[in-house]
Amino acid sequence: MKTYFNWSSGKDSALALYKILQDPTYDLDVLVTTINKDFDRVSMHGLRNDLLLKQAKSIGITLKTIEFPADVTMDSYAEIMKEAMDSLVAKGYSHVIFGDIFLEDLKAYRDIKLAEVNITGVYPLWKRDTKEILQEFLDLGFKAITVCVNAKVLGEEFVGRVIDAQFIKDLPENVDVCGENGEFHTFVFDGPIFKNPIDFKIGEKVLRSYTLQDHEEDTSHQATKEKPNHDNSFWYCDLV
Template sequence: MKKTYFNWSSGKDSALALYKMQQNKEHNLDLLVTTTNKNFDRVSMHGLRNELLFKQADSIGVKLNTIEFPADVTMDLYSEIMKTSMNSLVEKKYTHAVFGDIFLEDLKAYRDSKLAEVNIKGVYPLWKKDTKTLIKEFLDLGFKAITVCVNAKLLGKEFVGRVIDEKFINDLPENVDVCGENGEFHTFVYDGPIFNYPIDFSLGEKVLKSYTLHDKEEDNCHLQKEEIVNHDNSFWYCDLLSK
């Protein structure tokens, strides 16, 4: 079997992709890998507390490795940390890496080019699938998710901290992908067929945060879909508190 690790974001696309990989008998998937902000103990971009991330992994029953970055990371430091992490995975004989990407061509090309440098092959279970079909499948399978971050340029405060259901999907503006594949929103999955038990949490405060991406840092965005931040973007975050 192919020794495989999964790039876990804590969100719905990751959850559905992991579900599909668990049905795949060709891969021995025994590791989740997540990038986190070590200054705030949160998942990169999603803003999810690490405590909830760890509870996800415990419920899924798969070992979790975190790749920690400082809050203010330069492109050079980002690349250095990623290279060290990738080399460590190669040393552990991993040959395949799974991503939940759906249709971002440039991102996939960048991932594959970096993986090729260390002789790892990318696996994309959701690639080129219709997003409306995917979100329906996600809900029909019994997954439950809540938005933890939304792009304030496209969605208002009322969209963050909302459970993903048919009403949420119907309320989305026409220019927003129903899976948030263009970075319109990010989610936390707290129940579903990949979990042994649901993750208990409560809603915290909602805050608006703005980010400026400098030109020299642009390449960082190609490494993780969850970290794609356009110039001067603002995001609404809903803090989730572990129970």
């Protein structure tokens, strides 16, 4: 089955991709990533596009980016995504892989939109225990660093940290160990899906806050809720 991958550049995507590449059912030959075109960075993660390109090159799978303006409404987001999915369908793609774990509203939203264009969503990590997922990720030899954390639940000291046993131990009890509620986002720079590690240097850390207008909603993990996500202040670590 002709398949594309919804690639975020983070750890859950990497583990889901690792699993799908071992399944001959899926003919996967493209990674699809959303980009903030005003800043040339991966949406939500804030990762520079050149590091995303290095990831794809090391993985050895073609990368397709979907560009959004910085101030995107839910309507324009849906319109741009629909156009991108129509293009993929026209090329014969029938399935898409996601690294989602337990957010029911997000999965429901995805499946509704996918059904509109006759694409089937596949979720290799769905409903697995997040502690087990992260431990498997580390046991396989993957390496990741946090690039964005929700300032409402995590402080500056958690951004720009490599994911390891100490990181897990330091997480507050109310934070999911995989950051599935949007508590943190990561950049994967090494592991079994890569031909070679991705070289980078840790740059500056900045706190950014966003004001959601009445006609706008957040296009992150919580985009499908009836009300906007008010967790709108984030620590970012620039990787160069």
